[in-house]
Structure formats: structure tokens, C-alpha cells
Amino acid sequence: MSSYYHQDDLGRFGDVGKNAPGLWEKFQAWYNAVFAPGALSEREKCLIALAVSHAVQCPYCIDAYTQACLEKGSNLEQMTEAVHVAAAIRGGASLVHSVQMRNVAENLSM
Amino acid sequence: MTQSLLGREHPLSSAVEQLRVLNNFSPAQTPFDENLAASGLFPLTATGIETLQINVGKLCNQTCHHCHVDAAPDRKEIMTRETAELCLDVLRDSEIPKLDITGGAPELNPNFRRLVTEARRLDRHVMDRCNLSVLLLPSQKDLGHFLAANQVEIIASLPYFAAERTDSQRGAGVFDKSVEALRRLNALGYGREGTGLTINLVYNPTGAFLPPQQEAVEADFKRELAARHGIVFNALYVITNMPISRFLEFLLRTNNYDRYMQRLIRAYNPGAAAGVMCRNTLSVGWDGSLYDCDFNQMLDLPISHGAPAHIRDFARGRLDRRRIFTGQHCYGCTAGAGSSCGGATV
Numbered sequence: 001m002s003s004y005y006h007q008d009d010l011g012r013f014g015d016v017g018k019n020a021p022g023l024w025e026k027f028q029a030w031y032n033a034v035f036a037p038g039a040l041s042e043r044e045k046c047l048i049a050l051a052v053s054h055a056v057q058c059p060y061c062i063d064a065y066t067q068a069c070l071e072k073g074s075n076l077e078q079m080t081e082a083v084h085v086a087a088a089i090r091g092g093a094s095l096v097h098s099v100q101m102r103n104v105a106e107n108l109s110m
Numbered sequence: 111m112t113q114s115l116l117g118r119e120h121p122l123s124s125a126v127e128q129l130r131v132l133n134n135f136s137p138a139q140t141p142f143d144e145n146l147a148a149s150g151l152f153p154l155t156a157t158g159i160e161t162l163q164i165n166v167g168k169l170c171n172q173t174c175h176h177c178h179v180d181a182a183p184d185r186k187e188i189m190t191r192e193t194a195e196l197c198l199d200v201l202r203d204s205e206i207p208k209l210d211i212t213g214g215a216p217e218l219n220p221n222f223r224r225l226v227t228e229a230r231r232l233d234r235h236v237m238d239r240c241n242l243s244v245l246l247l248p249s250q251k252d253l254g255h256f257l258a259a260n261q262v263e264i265i266a267s268l269p270y271f272a273a274e275r276t277d278s279q280r281g282a283g284v285f286d287k288s289v290e291a292l293r294r295l296n297a298l299g300y301g302r303e304g305t306g307l308t309i310n311l312v313y314n315p316t317g318a319f320l321p322p323q324q325e326a327v328e329a330d331f332k333r334e335l336a337a338r339h340g341i342v343f344n345a346l347y348v349i350t351n352m353p354i355s356r357f358l359e360f361l362l363r364t365n366n367y368d369r370y371m372q373r374l375i376r377a378y379n380p381g382a383a384a385g386v387m388c389r390n391t392l393s394v395g396w397d398g399s400l401y402d403c404d405f406n407q408m409l410d411l412p413i414s415h416g417a418p419a420h421i422r423d424f425a426r427g428r429l430d431r432r433r434i435f436t437g438q439h440c441y442g443c444t445a446g447a448g449s450s451c452g453g454a455t456v
Contacts, residue, residue, distance in 0.1 A: 011372070043326065067373075070315070073322030073330060075275070 010060045043072040050079055051086035114173065114182035115356060122359045123180060125410035131358065132438045136368070140375055142440045149380035154434040156402075159426065160390040163210040163451070164189070164197050165404055166219040167396040172241050174267075174280045176314055176357040178408050181214040188214075193398040194221040196421045198228050204426055210391075210451065212239040212404060217253055230260045237263045239451070242291040243284055254291075258298045264309040265347070265451070266292070271334040275316045292341045301342040310345045312453075318366040320377060320446050321348035324454040347453025350374075352405050352442040374441035382448025385455040388434050394421050402434045404451075405442070411435045 017024025035045050046068045053061035069079050115123035122128055135141070146152040167188035170181035201209060209229040216222050216238060229236050238257060245253050257264060266288075270276045273285035280288075292301075292309075299305035311331060315321050328346035335341040351357045353370060361367040393401040398421040401407040412419045417432035448455030 041326070043322075067319050070317065070319045071322055073327040075270075075272070 005059045007063065010063060013060075043069075043074055046072045047074055047078065047082040051082040054083045055086040055090055114168075114180045114185050115359060116180060117182065117184040120359065122355065122362075125408065128354050128358055129409060129437075131362070131367075132353070135371070135438060139371055139438070140378075142436055142438050142444075145375075145378050145380075145444075146383060146436060146440075149383050151380070151383055152436075154383075154386070154389070154436050156430060156432045156434060157389045158430050159204075159206050159392045161208040161210050161387075161392070162197065162201065162206045162394065163212060163391050163404060164194075164225065164394045165212050165396055165407060166194070166214065166216045166222060166225070168214045169218050170214040170241065171218065171244055171247060172215070172281055172284060174241075174356070175360060176279055176351050178352045178355045178357060178405060179214060180355045180408070185214065187396050188219055189221060189396040189398075191221050191224070193396070193421065194219075194225055196398055196424075197394055198225065198232075200421060200424045201229055201232055201234055204424075206234070206392075208235045208237065210237045210239070212451075215241050215244045217244050217250055223256060226256075226260050226262055230262075235263065236260065237265055240264050240266045241280075242266045242268065243287040245291040245294060246287050254294050254298050254300075258295075258300065258307055261306060264295065264300060265312060266309060267312045267314065268292075268331075269312075269314045269316050271331050271338070279314065279316045289339050289341065292335075292343070293339070296340075296342055301344055308344050310347055311343050313346055313348045315351055318351075318361060318364070318370040318373075320373060321350055321449070321454075324348045324447065345453075347451075348447075348449070349451070349453060350442050350445055350449035352439060354405060354439050354442075355408055371438070371441070374445045377445035378441060379444055379446060379448060379456060381456045382446070383444040385448055385450075386440070386443045387450035387452065387455070388443075391451075392429055398422060400424075400429070402432075403443075405439055406435055409437075409439065411437070 035042065046065055049061070050065040050069050053065050066079070143152055146154060165179070168179055168181045168185035169183070169188055170185070171183060173182040200206070209225070211222065211225060213219065217240065226236050244250055267280070268276065268288055269279050276285035276288065277283065295309055296302065298307065300307040300309040313321060313327055313331070321327070324346065327348060331346050332343070335343070353361060353367070353374070358367070361370050388403040391403060393403050393407050395401060395407050400413045400419050400421060401411065402413060413429070413432060414435055415433040417428050418425050443449045
């Protein structure tokens with residue numbers, strides 16, 4: 001196996017439901033409700049999904065939500081900014097932990 | 111790309127080769143007619159003729175990457191005066207309310223103005239499918255005035271409100287020319303309230319994905335074109351790219367063909383299938399041959415099942431309820447909110 005990830009596997013997502021159909025149906029119903037237009041538009045939800053896809057580094061999600069964002073009318077500038085938001089939160093999350101470092105260091109130091 | 115597929119002697123310039131690709135589908139692809147039957151629509155039949163759509167030829171001043179006509183400056187097929195007169199005879203002898211003139215760049219056909227003025231004299235609504243840049247050609251400097259004087263509805267391609275995406279599909283510099291043409295048309299009153307002059311824009315996706323919801327992207331276009339360039343227009347039509355001709359070549363070259371077809375098939379919408387434009391349109395080729403739509407025309411799939419196949423043999427009764435030729439490419443018109451020359455159908 002050259003890679004653990006195969007693009008075609010995205011189309012087999014439904015296979016996950018084979019051994020727990022009840023749970024799969026609940027997941028699908030919830031997932032579809034989440035992405036339906038509400039207080040946020042479908043386009044906004046897809047941009048959030050694209051950003052989160054990068055944060056969780058899921059190739060399937062990045063593939064699916066890149067296409068979905070384009071199909072909802074987002075452009076590459078908007079999509080790139082969304083990914084930067086994810087990256088900034090990831091980077092910021094690392095950096096903010098340095099307060100913990102400082103606390104420990106201060107506690108250990110004279 | 112400066113030449114047509116035909117000019118490059120590309121195998122996909124042949125309709126036979128395109129159909130070979132389209133018909134050689136994997137078991138994962140549901141045959142279109144099977145979906146149509148499941149929707150209670152097979153065989154698909156016409157419901158009347160609301161629009162006579164005339165493709166006056168393949169000559170164009172642009173060579174767009176997605177063109178389903180394979181139109182380009184090197185294409186010379188063009189409708190003659192004799193055939194144009196046959197089309198006008200049909201308008202005269204029928205009550206078809208709309209004439210839709212397409213190409214290529216239809217304005218480059220020397221009979222274009224004759225078709226427009228005579229159809230207008232017959233009090234028919236006339237639509238010109240315009241690439242915008244044609245208005246800037248020295249030979250066409252009075253074109254805008256001509257269209258306005260005849261109250262022709264302009265349907266103009268503009269895939270995006272920014273240069274990069276527009277030029278990636280339509281060629282370097284096309285966006286700037288399109289903006290200039292739109293400014294001139296606005297100055298003539300097109301797109302402005304109270305003038306009766308209508309200009310609708312057409313959004314085609316700039317790649318292997320479906321178009322967005324029409325209303326959402328229309329709002330983006332109106333806001334951005336007004337803010338960036340002071341341009342106004344009436345409505346935006348979103349049209350799905352059809353997997354034939356140059357767009358098919360793009361799909362195969364970029365290894366996107368199977369994925370795109372699956373996307374179209376997954377998005378099959380019975381409501382869109384019921385409202386496909388071939389049901390109320392009759393398409394005429396540059397040589398007078400009759401087709402169910404401009405896409406079947408480019409695939410050399412003429413009207414069949416016993417209905418007249420040439421404009422000289424036009425018989426409304428037999429064409430009104432004709433059976434329509436369908437195939438895998440028809441998924442392009444039935445995906446999502448549907449796609450037609452007037453945009454989404456659902």
C-alpha cells in the first residue's frame with residue numbers, strides 16, 4: 001500500500017454504517033441538519049468546515065470542502081483566509097501554552 | 111490555447127470520439143435514461159417551441175477553455191444568408207415568441223443584423239449570446255447602438271467578477287475587455303431601470319465543479335461589479351459546464367473526468383430534468399440542421415424519431431411533441447438546481 005489515504009475512499013464513507021446502521025443514520029441526519037442553511041449560510045458553514053478540515057488535517061474533508069466551497073461561490077482568496085484562521089488558532093494555541101511554561105519556570109526559579 | 115480542437119487536430123474535435131468517451135461509462139455511472147425513467151420522464155418529449163435558438167456558426171474572436179462549440183477564430187463554419195432566410199420564414203409562419211442567437215460570436219456572422227431586424231419587425235423577443243469583447247472589435251463599433259436600437263436582450267458571459275478567474279477560462283485580457291464593453295452597454299442604458307434594455311450575465315464555473323446557488327452569486331456579482339467598476343446588470347444566470355468538447359478535453363487532461371461525471375450524477379435532480387430547456391427549445395445549426403439543444407448539436411445528434419431534421423422541412427406539429435435524444439452528457443443540465451441557457455431551472 002503506497003498510502004493510507006485514497007481519494008476513492010471518500011465515496012465509500014457510507015460503508016462505515018454497515019456494522020452500526022442506527023448510529024450511522026443518526027450521524028447522517030445530524031450532519032445534514034448541521035450543514036443546512038440556518039443562522040449561518042451554507043457558504044459560511046462550508047468555509048468553517050474547510051478551516052476545521054485543515055485544523056484536523058483530514059485529506060478527505062479538505063477534498064470535499066474545497067469542492068463544496070467552490071460550489072457555494074467562495075473564491076480562493078476567501079478560502080485561503082479561512083485556512084489562515086485555522087492555522088492562526090493552531091499556532092496561537094501552541095503559543096498561549098507558553099504562559100504555562102512561564103508559570104512553571106517562575107515557580108521553579110529563585 | 112489559441113486554436114480550436116479542430117485546428118489542433120485533437121481527437122476530441124470529433125463528435126464520434128466525444129460520444130465514445132461519454133458512452134464508455136463504468137458501472138458506477140448510472141445511465142442517464144435510467145434516472146430519467148425512475149423520474150417518470152423517459153422517453154423525454156418536447157412540450158412546445160417557445161424559443162428558436164439559432165447557432166449561426168463557430169467563428170469567434172475568443173477561444174475559451176470550456177467552450178462546448180469548440181468555437182475560435184480559426185473556425186469558418188457559418189450560417190449562409192439562404193439558411194438565415196429559412197429561419198426567418200419559420201418565424202414568419204409560426205408564433206414562436208423568442209429568437210435566441212448564439213455562436214461562436216454570433217455578431218460576426220454577416221447575417222446577424224438581418225436576423226435581428228427582421229425578427230424584431232415580426233415583434234419577436236430577440237436574445238444575443240454575446241461574449242462582450244466582440245463589442246470592442248473595430249468592425250463592431252456600432253454594435254452596441256444596433257442592439258439597443260432593436261431592444262435586443264443581451265446575455266453575456268462573465269464567469270467571475272475578478273480578472274484572474276475570468277481570464278483563466280476565457281483568455282488573457284478578456285476580463286478588462288469585458289468590463290469596458292459592459293461600461294459602454296451601461297452607457298447605452300443596458301441594465302438600467304426604465305430603459306427596457308436588458309443585460310443578463312452568465313456565470314460558468316471556472317473548473318470541474320458545480321455552479322453555486324444563482325441568487326447567492328448574483329448578489330456577489332452585483333455588489334462587486336458595482337463597487338469595483340460601477341457596472342450594473344439585470345440578472346445572473348449560472349450554467350453548469352457540459353462534459354463535451356473543450357471542457358471534456360480539460361476534464362480528461364486533468365484527470366477530473368470520472369470525478370466530474372460522478373458529481374453530476376450524484377446531483378441529478380428530477381425537478382431539473384422535468385424543466386430542461388430542450389423541451390421548449392428548437393436548436394438550429396449553422397447549416398440548417400435541427401437539434402434538440404445546442405449540446406446535441408455539437409455532438410452531431412440531430413433530431414430523430416421521425417421529426418423533421420432540417421429547417422427547410424419545419425413542421426411545428428411534428429416538432430412540438432417530438433421525442434428528445436438524451437445521453438450521459440444530459441446530466442450537465444439536470445444537476446443540482448438545473449442548468450439552461452436561462453440559468454438554473456429549479
